[in-house]
Amino acid sequence: MIKNIIKAFLLIYLVSSCTSQKQLVYLQDVDSLTTENVYFRQQVDYKIQNQDILYIRILSIDDRTNDLINVASTRYQQNLFQNETSLFINGYSVDNSGNVELPIIGKVFVLNKTVEEAKDAIREKTDQYLRNASVIVKLISFKFTVLGEVNRPGVYKNFNNQLTVLEAIGMAGDISDYGNRTRILVIRPTKNETRTYRIDLTKKDVLSSEGFFLLPNDIVYVEPIKSKTFRINIPTLSLFLSTLTTLILVLNFIK
Structure with a gap:
């Protein structure tokens, strides 16, 4: 029985901890056989605001x-x-x-x-x-925020006239192993409203998305993958399994 429990735990661990290459690659559907691909840009010119x-x-x-x-x-x-x-x-x-x-x-x-x-x-x-x-x-007040599953979340400054979401994530140290590249949220606060853009960095369509080029005060949020919770709790589960195994051995010894 103990061996079966251990085998089941190891199987769950291996399945949940494996990250496929497909989950890590950006712009997966760009034609690799074509030397040049053209995508129309949706860059928005920033309008100067009060306190800039x-x-x-x-x-x-x-x-x-x-x-x-x-x-x-x-x-x-x-x-x-x-x-x-x-x-x-x-x-x-x-x-x-x-x-x-x-x-x-x-x-x-x-x-x-x-x-x-x-x-x-x-x-x-x-x-x-x-x-x-x-x-x-x-x-010179072009700042943006990158949150969520990146290696260096924080507030950053940009001194170029334009900035893409890929460049912003690069400045934040790239997406971590727990980051979901298909679920990126760009939050754009304006004077009277806040707009959001959901983008998928594994698809080439992101290059034509209105959220691909960032504006001052934009927030980029990278969602975690679903298996993150289990991976984080693996040490706790290991301790629980070890305790359970010890308890079963003690009970068998008493019998």
């Missing part, structure tokens, strides 16, 4: 004018992106009215504009004071 922080530099041929206009002097530029404090102090925050206020230039309305549209608006205002000035605008 922008990096803005206005450059002219006059160095003295540059120092007056730009809030961060040259000695601070190399440390600007190293921590959140530097970003907050040296960046330009979008106020509740949707404006950023620049030295000499004054207020510029950027709310609900893309970064490129904000750049054009700032350049138009700058042309009233400077000729042939170059304007650089970047969104």
